[in-house]
Amino acid sequence: MTGSDSIELAIPRRAEYVAVARLSVAAIAGRLRFSIEDVEDVKLAVAEACTGAIARGSQLGGRIELLFEGGDEALHVRVVAFAPLSDLQELRGDHGQGPRIGALGSYLIRALMDEVRYEKGSHGALDLIMSKRQQFV
Amino acid sequence: MTGSDSIELAIPRRAEYVAVARLSVAAIAGRLRFSIEDVEDVKLAVAEACTGAIARGSQLGGRIELLFEGGDEALHVRVVAFAPLSDLQELRGDHGQGPRIGALGSYLIRALMDEVRYEKGSHGALDLIMSKRQQFV
Amino acid sequence: MEIKISIRKANDATSVIELVGEIDVYTSPKVKDAVSGLIDSGIYNIIIDLAQVKYIDSTGLGVLIGGLKRVREHGGSVHLICNNPQIRKIFDITGLVKIFGIFDTEEAALRALK
Amino acid sequence: MEIKISIRKANDATSVIELVGEIDVYTSPKVKDAVSGLIDSGIYNIIIDLAQVKYIDSTGLGVLIGGLKRVREHGGSVHLICNNPQIRKIFDITGLVKIFGIFDTEEAALRALK
Ligand SMILES: Nc1ncnc2c1ncn2[C@@H]1O[C@H](COP(=O)(O)OP(=O)(O)O)[C@@H](O)[C@H]1O
Ligand SMILES: Nc1ncnc2c1ncn2[C@@H]1O[C@H](COP(=O)(O)OP(=O)(O)O)[C@@H](O)[C@H]1O
Numbered sequence: 409m410t411g412s413d414s415i416e417l418a419i420p421r422r423a424e425y426v427a428v429a430r431l432s433v434a435a436i437a438g439r440l441r442f443s444i445e446d447v448e449d450v451k452l453a454v455a456e457a458c459t460g461a462i463a464r465g466s467q468l469g470g471r472i473e474l475l476f477e478g479g480d481e482a483l484h485v486r487v488v489a490f491a492p493l494s495d496l497q498e499l500r501g502d503h504g505q506g507p508r509i510g511a512l513g514s515y516l517i518r519a520l521m522d523e524v525r526y527e528k529g530s531h532g533a534l535d536l537i538m539s540k541r542q543q544f545v
Numbered sequence: 546m547t548g549s550d551s552i553e554l555a556i557p558r559r560a561e562y563v564a565v566a567r568l569s570v571a572a573i574a575g576r577l578r579f580s581i582e583d584v585e586d587v588k589l590a591v592a593e594a595c596t597g598a599i600a601r602g603s604q605l606g607g608r609i610e611l612l613f614e615g616g617d618e619a620l621h622v623r624v625v626a627f628a629p630l631s632d633l634q635e636l637r638g639d640h641g642q643g644p645r646i647g648a649l650g651s652y653l654i655r656a657l658m659d660e661v662r663y664e665k666g667s668h669g670a671l672d673l674i675m676s677k678r679q680q681f682v
Numbered sequence: 683m684e685i686k687i688s689i690r691k692a693n694d695a696t697s698v699i700e701l702v703g704e705i706d707v708y709t710s711p712k713v714k715d716a717v718s719g720l721i722d723s724g725i726y727n728i729i730i731d732l733a734q735v736k737y738i739d740s741t742g743l744g745v746l747i748g749g750l751k752r753v754r755e756h757g758g759s760v761h762l763i764c765n766n767p768q769i770r771k772i773f774d775i776t777g778l779v780k781i782f783g784i785f786d787t788e789e790a791a792l793r794a795l796k
Numbered sequence: 797m798e799i800k801i802s803i804r805k806a807n808d809a810t811s812v813i814e815l816v817g818e819i820d821v822y823t824s825p826k827v828k829d830a831v832s833g834l835i836d837s838g839i840y841n842i843i844i845d846l847a848q849v850k851y852i853d854s855t856g857l858g859v860l861i862g863g864l865k866r867v868r869e870h871g872g873s874v875h876l877i878c879n880n881p882q883i884r885k886i887f888d889i890t891g892l893v894k895i896f897g898i899f900d901t902e903e904a905a906l907r908a909l910k
Contacts, residue, residue, distance in 0.1 A: 413557045413559075413562075414557075415554070415555065415556050415557070415562070415565060416553065416554070416555040417552070417553070417554050417555075417569070418552065418553040418554075419552050420550045420551075420552070422550075423706075423707045423708040424576055424708045425550075425552070425576065426706055426707050426708060427572055427575075427576060427704070427706060427708065428552060428569060428572040428573055428576060430572075430706070430737075431568050431569065431571070431572035432554070432565060432568065432569040432572065434568070435564055435565040435567075435568035435569065436565055438564075439561060439562065439564060439565060445768070448768050451737075452737075452739060452772070455706060455707075455739050456739060456740055458707075459706075459707040459739065459740065459741060462707065510740065512740040512743055512744060512776065513739070513740040513741075515740075515776065516739075516740055516772070516775065516776065519775045519776075520775075560820075560821045560822040561822045563820055563821050563822060564818070564820060564822065567820070567851075582882070585882050588851075589851075589853060589886070592820060592821075592853050593853060593854055595821075596820075596821040596853065596854065596855060599821065647854065649854040649857055649858060649890065650853070650854040650855075652854075652890065653853075653854055653886070653889065653890065656889045656890075657889075
């Protein structure tokens with residue numbers, strides 16, 4: 409995939425649609441010739457990102473938008489409006505007070521992907537950006 | 546799925562991405578509790594629509610946009626900018642002269658789906674709209 | 683994209699919850715109901731058979747952890763049956779392999795309870 | 797989302813093309829190359845084994861039809877092995893069941909050639 413080869417997927421911000429994102433990204437990663445194990449990793453990471461977007465983003469609109477881009481031997485995924493801006497400190501691991509939402513999910517995303525970061529997106533919310541490099545065996 | 550439950554998918558207008566659309570729609574139809582046979586039907590119909598969009602729409606931009614909407618016991622799929630406006634007569638079965646592109650593909654779409662029509666879309670091109678009703682056994 | 687849940691007694695003190703399918707944010711509430719129902723009925727030794735589970739996410743792990751916390755208050759245990767390498771990898775990554783007993787077969791899980 | 801293609805002789809006049817995977821607009825050019833290569837080498841009795849094909853679209857059907865047209869010019873035939881109901885349904889719907897011999901096993905396909 410090159411720049412123009414990006415894929416967009418928008419699903420309702422609801423639990424029953426996470427499986428759609430999961431199967432779509434599995435197809436995309438498969439198309440990029442990721443290994444079966446890496447496909448499973450990306451699948452779980454994207455599902456956890458959607459689950460997190462559902463838990464954190466109820467006030468951010470009814471949809472989760474996912475942008476996939478392949479290139480330079482990696483798959484890049486942007487989850488638009490993943491969380492409100494106010495979650496940034498907590499997401500970066502600076503716990504603060506109060507309970508952490510979905511700590512296990514965030515942990516899995518970091519463990520399964522090669523790069524994870526948060527960025528202020530166009531809607532005044534946080535985008536989650538994550539990348540998985542292709543292993544050449 | 547209700548009105549706000551629509552799903553959007555945009556893929557490059559290229560053969561290697563048809564599988565992504567196929568697996569995504571299979572997940573969507575599965576989520577709507579279509580039977581396994583109906584899931585297979587919708588999967589093939591959407592794939593044929595993408596294949597047709599690749600063959601017919603090279604001048605219509607680099608992407609195929611698919612809109613899925615569930616409701617009133619059916620799945621509705623819109624393929625945005627499926628074909629140029631000039632293809633309308635031929636697509637409606639009024640052959641005219643010249644060879645028909647993908648006649649087998651169009652035939653399969655009509656056979657597998659309950660309703661198929663073409664509509665002038667927002668980009669001055671033809672959208673393909675198709676619906677599959679849910680069977681309740 | 684569904685989960686099938688069946689529950690049966692292994693012996694007087696132990697029940698097996700057999701799960702078939704995928705455990706994600708959509709299906710894990712159903713698993714949670716099954717686990718909670720068993721504990722509410724007084725069963726504190728639970729074997730959860732994940733042999734036919736192809737996918738589990740953090741919400742599914744959360745349900746297992748929640749169940750373990752509850753049965754431990756009664757001196758009970760949650761043992762898992764799992765030989766799918768992808769699923770085992772998730773338990774390894776999260777360190778949960780250290781808090782659950784994970785076995786290849788039901789026989790091994792039952793033996794460990796004695 | 798890939799196709800594996802292997803070709804072997806069944807007897808002096810007949811070759812079997814075994815396909816494993818999915819035949820769609822992306823993979824069917826590879827199938828077409830295999831069929832064409834065989835015909836170019838003078839083999840006009842071809843058995844195409846679709847038993848492990850889970851998906852075929854119109855471009856795949858087009859390749860089979862194209863192959864059949866070419867071998868018929870030499871008095872040859874294309875027989876298919878297929879017992880997957882979903883795939884057979886596609887041949888039924890398109891009426892192609894009437895132009896191909898479709899068999900459950902290679903033995904049956906070979907017997908029909910005699
Ligand atoms: N490696 C671990 N060992 C033991 N308990 C854990 C581990 N990881 C998470 N937990 C516990 O599992 C539960 C669910 O985790 P998580 O999904 O992160 O929380 P939340 O339900 O707040 O989103 C929490 O009670 C958490 O403390
Ligand atoms: N039911 C049928 N019986 C025999 N030949 C067919 C049938 N359907 C299609 N064909 C032939 O199969 C070939 C491929 O069909 P199709 O995919 O529709 O054409 P195209 O390659 O122009 O898109 C064409 O040569 C067509 O004539």
